[in-house]
Amino acid sequence: MLRDITLGQYYGVNSPLHRMDPRTKMLWVIYYMTLLFMASSVWEYALMTAFTALAVKASRVPIGFITRGLKPIAILMLLTVGLNLFMTPTGSELWRLGFLKITDDGVVIAAKMAVRLVLLIIGSSLLTLTTSPIVLTGGIERLLAPFARLGLPSHEIAMMMSIALRFIPTLMEETDKIIKAQTSRGADFESGGPIKRVKAMAPILVPLFVGAFRRADELAVAMECRCYRGGSGRTSLRRFAFGRDDLFALIWAVALLAAIITIKVVTR
Amino acid sequence: MIKAENLSFSYRGDEGAAAALKKLNIDIAGGEFVAILGHNGSGKSTFAKQLNAILTPEEGRLTVFGIDTSDEGSVFELRKNVGMVFQNPDNQIVATVVEEDVAFGLENLGVPRDEMRRRVDEALKTVRMYDYRLHAPHLLSGGQKQRVAIAGILAMEPKCIVLDEPTAMLDPSGRAEVMETVRRLNREKGITIIHITHYMDEAVKADRCIVMDGGEVVMDGPPAEIFARVEELRALGLDVPQAAELMYELRKRGIDAPEGILRSAPCVEAIAKMYKDRGTANVR
Ligand SMILES: Nc1ncnc2c1ncn2[C@@H]1O[C@H](COP(=O)(O)OP(=O)(O)O)[C@@H](O)[C@H]1O
Numbered sequence: 001m002l003r004d005i006t007l008g009q010y011y012g013v014n015s016p017l018h019r020m021d022p023r024t025k026m027l028w029v030i031y032y033m034t035l036l037f038m039a040s041s042v043w044e045y046a047l048m049t050a051f052t053a054l055a056v057k058a059s060r061v062p063i064g065f066i067t068r069g070l071k072p073i074a075i076l077m078l079l080t081v082g083l084n085l086f087m088t089p090t091g092s093e094l095w096r097l098g099f100l101k102i103t104d105d106g107v108v109i110a111a112k113m114a115v116r117l118v119l120l121i122i123g124s125s126l127l128t129l130t131t132s133p134i135v136l137t138g139g140i141e142r143l144l145a146p147f148a149r150l151g152l153p154s155h156e157i158a159m160m161m162s163i164a165l166r167f168i169p170t171l172m173e174e175t176d177k178i179i180k181a182q183t184s185r186g187a188d189f190e191s192g193g194p195i196k197r198v199k200a201m202a203p204i205l206v207p208l209f210v211g212a213f214r215r216a217d218e219l220a221v222a223m224e225c226r227c228y229r230g231g232s233g234r235t236s237l238r239r240f241a242f243g244r245d246d247l248f249a250l251i252w253a254v255a256l257l258a259a260i261i262t263i264k265v266v267t268r
Numbered sequence: 269m270i271k272a273e274n275l276s277f278s279y280r281g282d283e284g285a286a287a288a289l290k291k292l293n294i295d296i297a298g299g300e301f302v303a304i305l306g307h308n309g310s311g312k313s314t315f316a317k318q319l320n321a322i323l324t325p326e327e328g329r330l331t332v333f334g335i336d337t338s339d340e341g342s343v344f345e346l347r348k349n350v351g352m353v354f355q356n357p358d359n360q361i362v363a364t365v366v367e368e369d370v371a372f373g374l375e376n377l378g379v380p381r382d383e384m385r386r387r388v389d390e391a392l393k394t395v396r397m398y399d400y401r402l403h404a405p406h407l408l409s410g411g412q413k414q415r416v417a418i419a420g421i422l423a424m425e426p427k428c429i430v431l432d433e434p435t436a437m438l439d440p441s442g443r444a445e446v447m448e449t450v451r452r453l454n455r456e457k458g459i460t461i462i463h464i465t466h467y468m469d470e471a472v473k474a475d476r477c478i479v480m481d482g483g484e485v486v487m488d489g490p491p492a493e494i495f496a497r498v499e500e501l502r503a504l505g506l507d508v509p510q511a512a513e514l515m516y517e518l519r520k521r522g523i524d525a526p527e528g529i530l531r532s533a534p535c536v537e538a539i540a541k542m543y544k545d546r547g548t549a550n551v552r
């Protein structure tokens with residue numbers, strides 16, 4: 001069933017990471033990525049790996065959920081690792097087959113690349129695993145709020161995201177219904193070549209779009225009826241406040257930076 | 269508290285076509301429970317949208333709780349006081365969590381958080397959806413979704429709620445839930461209810477029925493009076509509650525069945541009484 005697709009991958013438990021303000025987590029992910037891209041020595045990679053493992057443990061999200069996020073990028077990973085492994089020209093040769101050769105430099109670079117990619121995915125999926133979509137959109141709105149003065153429609157962006165989140169399950173359900181209705185009238189979505197299959201999508205897409213526009217129209221009126229007038233003067237039911245867990249996050253950020261600088265200085 | 273005087277309206281780009289509302293004169297008092305009936309295209313939704321200035325009169329005047337709906341400066345004051353519930357519950361729920369949706373109107377009005385929390389909880393308790401406050405709306409039943417929509421209106425503490433065919437897409441139990449909620453709001457909180465419906469058994473529960481046709485009011489009165497006019501209703505393409513229809517058919521066959529019977533229980537009583545009074549043989 002189409003509607004079984006859940007949006008995002010939020011895993012709702014109570015952990016320090018879940019309790020953190022979404023803004024803290026988003027800034028942390030950016031910070032974490034920067035550190036990851038600045039890492040050069042094996043020691044730094046080891047440190048980042050250890051830290052990531054600690055964060056995963058603190059999030060109380062089962063490992064299975066976290067590794068699931070790695071599957072979609074498996075091919076990309078194989079490709080980058082393979083390219084680095086076989087195409088690094090420097091270093092002493094370890095193995096050779098025709099024009100393909102593996103050097104010791106290649107092995108190190110490929111390994112670092114793999115670790116960097118895995119950590120990147122795990123780090124960012126920790127954000128979506130510990131933050132529900134609606135909290136995330138609220139956080140984005142507040143994070144972007146300072147840029148509103150520069151003309152960035154931060155409220156509108158967040159509102160669009162949350163309405164999209166709200167209507168995706170509804171539209172999924174509708175798609176399901178339309179497919180069933182058309183199938184029962186003899187439509188065939190399974191057989192034939194790619195062109196025939198794409199053509200077969202028209203009887204699904206047309207009613208879906210018509211329905212979506214009608215919904216959008218009705219929703220706009222319903223929102224107006226409830227005094228919606230854009231972002232100015234709005235308050236929020238949800239409280240966004242920095243708490244104890246956010247303070248810990250800050251301490252961790254400083255500690256990690258200190259450790260990385262130490263490694264860089266010592267190994268130079 | 270609602271007063272329409274010679275209210276006329278036609279949709280733009282629709283010139284030449286008949287006006288959607290024609291010189292409407294309607295007076296509705298505070299605390300009334302009014303049902304509006306009429307077949308498709310008779311102007312019910314157009315009238316409903318006039319009440320909170322989604323549409324404004326072309327001619328004539330409409331005042332709602334002392335606010336002239338043409339006055340652009342008071343639009344939000346008006347919409348705070350006149351809540352609107354629509355037919356399709358899916359297309360009026362904005363948020364992905366029930367309580368966030370109920371808070372939507374209050375957020376728009378800039379209500380402080382503590383008061384918002386209190387009003388959201390109270391509204392959810394009133395419609396008996398408090399236990400579902402953290403649920404995702406798309407997983408609720410139709411009746412529950414409509415109650416969430418009502419809670420969202422209720423949190424704004426309106427004086428009047430306009431419901432435009434709120435039960436049309438619901439199953440019988442969902443319809444019953446919504447009707448029970450609406451009646452309770454009317455009785456216990458004194459909220460004026462304007463209920464647009466195709467279901468005659470719902471109209472029977474109102475204090476007053478207004479029947480519209482071609483953008484005009486053609487009948488206006490208590491349900492007992494309206495539903496005694498069976499021929500006229502049929503001519504307008506409307507049904508009559510079954511009990512009223514039965515009584516009408518009996519009267520047509522020369523049996524002295526009482527007028528003003530709209531529900532099944534009094535109908536059963538009346539039939540029993542007719543048997544007693546006239547003897548079984550006679551009635552047969
Ligand atoms: N958005 C619109 N644009 C143009 N004409 C409309 C629009 N909405 C309704 N109408 C027309 O106005 C008349 C009244 O419609 P409406 O108020 O929706 O009736 P009801 O709710 O009683 O079914 C109908 O003739 C309808 O075709």
Ligand SMILES: [Mg+2]
Pocket residue numbers: 312313314432
């Ligand atoms: Mg209508």
